[in-house]
Amino acid sequence: MGTTKIDAPAGVPFIDISREFDAPRELLYRAYTEPELVKQWLGPRKYEMVIDRWEPRDGGTWRYVHRDDDGNAYGFHGVFHGPQSVDGMLQTFEFEGAPGHVSLDSLKFEEQDGRTVIRTHSVYQSLEARDAMVASGMGEGVNEGFIRLDDLIARLLAKEPAGVGSAT
């Protein structure tokens, strides 16, 4: 199981995250682009995950809602910039609880010897918005989501060990 590294460097409005997974990048790309897979891992376990739309293509939009047992709902949405592929993804991100604060999030899949490091680089419109995102406890949610992603790829690899990596 990999270790999630989250870096919020002083003085610049960035958040950088890296995490290694025991899977080829094609499988991780599927987990990030197929909504039936995305809903199985993105975010903490305690939320019900409802994906309104998930269109990983230039100009495609995405939106999902996390609901907890107390009836609270947390919506998120954004758009994809440019072609999305195993070579990288790029999207905007807005938490609907803090409307008007938008980040630009890039993602890379770096595969070596069958394992893949995911690296995200998020840029915020102000240092204050970046700091608020860090203070929101996002790190815990990201880490728990990645543990769920470990489980998802293990299930997918167990189901179709020969098929993975042949599709592009």
Add this chain to the structure above:
Amino acid sequence: MGTTKIDAPAGVPFIDISREFDAPRELLYRAYTEPELVKQWLGPRKYEMVIDRWEPRDGGTWRYVHRDDDGNAYGFHGVFHGPQSVDGMLQTFEFEGAPGHVSLDSLKFEEQDGRTVIRTHSVYQSLEARDAMVASGMGEGVNEGFIRLDDLIARLLAKEPAGVGSAT
């Protein structure tokens, strides 16, 4: 005629631009969203401006090409995030001559007494990318574009003095 202020603050990857125009914000919003108007002002005069697409709505994409007399072509593209309105616009921006470097650009129209200040705030994925944009001479192009925008709104106001501001 207004003065274009361009600020690239030290240590953070931002470019902030402000410029006052002698027009209500509804007219400026039209100049930013109607492609037949956009092509009349955006960028330096020396380029032929060809707009491939200009879709100011959530998930809409935009692309244009500047061509000079020597046959050089400079393409730019991006996507719009969220609803676009006189209350603000938000889009990604990529110069195709430096692929992979994308900024997130917000725009506000601040009207007072019939005049409108346009403020843009652009965030880059690195300080180096921001500095490269400044070094590219973008300031001169921005300023010349705004002078052309002065001319455009003067033409529009002369043509339809009573109609401006009534449409939303």
